Amino acid sequence: MTAVVRAGHLAPYFKASAPVVSNGLKIVAAVPTPVDKLVVKPLENTSTVQSLHGALPVQGLKPKCSTRAPFQVRFAHTDVAVPDFTAYRRKDNQNPRVKAEESVNERNSFTYLIAGAGSMAGAYAAKSIVTQFVSSMSAAADVLALAKIEVNLAEIPEGKSVTFKWRGKPLFIRHRTPEEIATERAVPLESLRDPQSDDQRTQDPKWLVIIGVCTHLGCVPVANSGDFGGYYCPCHGSHYDASGRIRKGPAPLNLEVPPHAYDGSLLIVG
Amino acid sequence: MSVWATLNRTVFKRTSTFALAVASGTFFFERTFEVASQSIFERINKGKLWNDIKHKYE
Numbered sequence: 659m660t661a662v663v664r665a666g667h668l669a670p671y672f673k674a675s676a677p678v679v680s681n682g683l684k685i686v687a688a689v690p691t692p693v694d695k696l697v698v699k700p701l702e703n704t705s706t707v708q709s710l711h712g713a714l715p716v717q718g719l720k721p722k723c724s725t726r727a728p729f730q731v732r733f734a735h736t737d738v739a740v741p742d743f744t745a746y747r748r749k750d751n752q753n754p755r756v757k758a759e760e761s762v763n764e765r766n767s768f769t770y771l772i773a774g775a776g777s778m779a780g781a782y783a784a785k786s787i788v789t790q791f792v793s794s795m796s797a798a799a800d801v802l803a804l805a806k807i808e809v810n811l812a813e814i815p816e817g818k819s820v821t822f823k824w825r826g827k828p829l830f831i832r833h834r835t836p837e838e839i840a841t842e843r844a845v846p847l848e849s850l851r852d853p854q855s856d857d858q859r860t861q862d863p864k865w866l867v868i869i870g871v872c873t874h875l876g877c878v879p880v881a882n883s884g885d886f887g888g889y890y891c892p893c894h895g896s897h898y899d900a901s902g903r904i905r906k907g908p909a910p911l912n913l914e915v916p917p918h919a920y921d922g923s924l925l926i927v928g
Numbered sequence: 929m930s931v932w933a934t935l936n937r938t939v940f941k942r943t944s945t946f947a948l949a950v951a952s953g954t955f956f957f958e959r960t961f962e963v964a965s966q967s968i969f970e971r972i973n974k975g976k977l978w979n980d981i982k983h984k985y986e
Binding site for chain 2: 762763764766767770771774777778779781782785
């Protein structure tokens with residue numbers, strides 16, 4: 659006699675014929691079954707959802723009883739080994755008898771140490787990259803080397819204008835006579851196109867330091883000429899006075915005064 | 929053992945102290961790293977640098 663019975667409401671009635679009945683909720687009683695007598699029954703030919711549902715062990719219990727063959731119930735899955743994660747676990751966590759919180763400081767500190775070292779290296783790399791890009795915008799070393807010049811003022815006689823090269827531009831240094839100083843100081847500011855007093859343009863009234871580039875179109879003015887006894891631009895006829903201020907002609911602004919300082923008889927421009 | 933515990937409790941657990949530790953650590957790391965790489969460079973290029981031939985010209 660072979661009977662396929664669904665567990666559930668009929669299960670108690672089949673207890674007599676089934677020596678072991680387990681239903682998932684109760685403990686499975688182990689029945690030693692000789693391995694060579696195990697019979698793996700293939701799935702029935704399933705063509706509909708209903709027949710598939712009946713064939714798969716998805717609900718209830720389906721004991722198969724036979725008077726001749728031992729029956730088996732394979733719900734407990736004791737043959738499936740629990741995966742071994744030892745290789746993936748920290749050394750402190752390997753022993754199941756040791757509490758995890760006892761080693762939490764070591765494990766956390768190690769993780770944070772690695773993260774901290776990584777961020778440190780990242781911060782250093784970011785800082786170097788930014789520094790490199792920013793410093794690439796600053797002046798090159800050869801430009802910086804030419805950025806300042808020293809002029810010995812003792813070599814320039816009174817009333818003379820001398821030209822130097824400073825940062826690729828002509829630099830006029832004029833040793834002014836007392837008459838010139840007096841003249842420039844007497845000029846009323848209202849008559850000027852770009853009003854600047856002589857004191858604003860010179861640190862020491864004896865010395866005029868200006869960049870010799872005409873503010874009109876960039877020609878180099880000629881010293882000691884023009885209507886105002888200062889500079890005259892031959893290109894379009896701009897007249898500058900002995901303080902480098904525009905007095906006549908197309909130029910809109912006074913000649914530029916570079917930053918300069920005096921160190922005894924030395925003039926340092928730049 | 930307790931060093932890790934102190935480190936974890938005082939520095940790593942709070943984000944502010946962790947960030948501070950990273951920032952101050954970067955300062956020392958930068959100095960060490962640059963001195964070390966500079967000395968390696970100078971050892972590899974020994975004899976070719978200005979400091980090695982300076983005495984001939986000064």
